[in-house]
Amino acid sequence: MRVNRIWMAAAAACVMLSAAPARGADWFATPFFGGNFGGATDQPLFGKTEAITNPSTFGVTGGWTGKGWLGFEGDVAYAPSFFDSDNGFIVKRSLTTVMGNVRVAVPFGGHGGRLRPYASGGAGLLRPNLEEAGGGAAVQANKFAWNVGGGLTGMLNDHVGITGDIRYTRAMDKNEEPNPFGVQFDGLDFWRTAAGVTLKW
Secondary structure, three states: OHHHHHHHHHHHHHHHHOOOOOOOOEEEEEEEEEEEEOHHHHOOHHHOOOOOOOOEEEEEEEEEEOOOOEEEEEEEEEEOEOOOOHHHOEEEEEEEEEEEEEEEEOOEOOOOOOEEEEEEEEEEEEEEEEEEOOOOOEEEOOEEEEEEEEEEEEEOOOOEEEEEEEEEEEEOOOOOOOOOOOOOOOOOEEEEEEEEEEEEO
């Protein structure tokens, strides 16, 4: 758990720092908490008939938007219990996503508008982390993936707002090798809904 959090923080910093700031741009960061549903969250491991998952997720989205409508963002999310628990036999079953997106935001009322709908989309990595008890079979690898989504930010003042967000993520790994958990990562997909506090400067 601790290693995953460090890896997430480092990835988020790299994505955000790699963006070149634009004149007059607004920087923002949105720590969020939410849940995953659909697609992979409904698929049990080992061919069982029912998936036992805890689809909660948390992370941070950050980047900048210009005075117009175009911007960029980095999105990092961690779901500690994404895959089927198999009644405790699988001790690690998390999923991490790291995405770099183009963001289109149109504030109502101009650049300083309080209500800001947006859409975003891009590509990055999806990293499953599965391991059996006793250090048996394990899967831990980076998979190429893309995502698309959108949301709405309501600014309470010039620097703090509330954001609601929904995103669809899909893995694309044509050269994947068979794994002992029976998970097909090529085409693995799911939706994420989240809410968070947006800080703008």
